[in-house]
Amino acid sequence: MSNHGKQDKANSSAKRGISRRQFLSYTLGGAGAFMAAGMSLPMIRFAVDPILQKKAGGTWIKVVEASKLTNEPQEFKFKIHQVDGWYVSDPELTAWISKDDSGNAFALSPVCKHLGCTIGWNTEKNNEYVCPCHGAHYTKDGKNLVVAPKPLDEYDLKIENDWVYLGPIKANTRVK
Numbered sequence: 001m002s003n004h005g006k007q008d009k010a011n012s013s014a015k016r017g018i019s020r021r022q023f024l025s026y027t028l029g030g031a032g033a034f035m036a037a038g039m040s041l042p043m044i045r046f047a048v049d050p051i052l053q054k055k056a057g058g059t060w061i062k063v064v065e066a067s068k069l070t071n072e073p074q075e076f077k078f079k080i081h082q083v084d085g086w087y088v089s090d091p092e093l094t095a096w097i098s099k100d101d102s103g104n105a106f107a108l109s110p111v112c113k114h115l116g117c118t119i120g121w122n123t124e125k126n127n128e129y130v131c132p133c134h135g136a137h138y139t140k141d142g143k144n145l146v147v148a149p150k151p152l153d154e155y156d157l158k159i160e161n162d163w164v165y166l167g168p169i170k171a172n173t174r175v176k
């Protein structure tokens with residue numbers, strides 16, 4: 001083979017080497033970008049969805065007519081519609097709703113702050129919430145008296161057109 005022929009061959013394999021490298025970098029780069037987009041788009045959606053849902057307003061649930069409320073706590077059950085990604089459910093929740101001495105309505109969560117059992121009102125005829133599991137006691141405002149380390153949680157509550165609406169659960173605001 002002449003010198004000229006050797007040079008041609010070297011040039012063409014150099015060209016092939018570069019084009020192979022370019023091909024690989026485009027392919028891998030493209031696949032990487034595709035995978036990154038595939039992973040990050042659901043994450044962005046996951047982060048943004050609750051904000052959009054809140055803006056759409058659906059966090060208040062119509063529970064009971066305000067005229068049905070009494071000073072004595074009553075148990076009310078209601079369903080919430082939950083969409084968590086692909087999982088849709090309608091769990092039933094419970095609230096103990098009553099009015100205070102000024103006539104203001106408030107709603108407490110039935111979940112005991114000791115280990116999460118369900119409390120009941122006045123089950124020992126002492127005008128207190130009592131947990132059957134380990135004997136926690138709470139006042140009508142949800143103040144923890146024995147066993148439980150914290151007051152009962154409270155629901156956000158609003159009254160519109162004589163209906164009681166409940167919102168998300170929050171820490172008790174009635175007990176200092």
Ligand code: FES
Pocket residue numbers: 112113114115116117131132133134135136147148
């Ligand atoms: S879970 Fe209620 S007292 Fe323990």
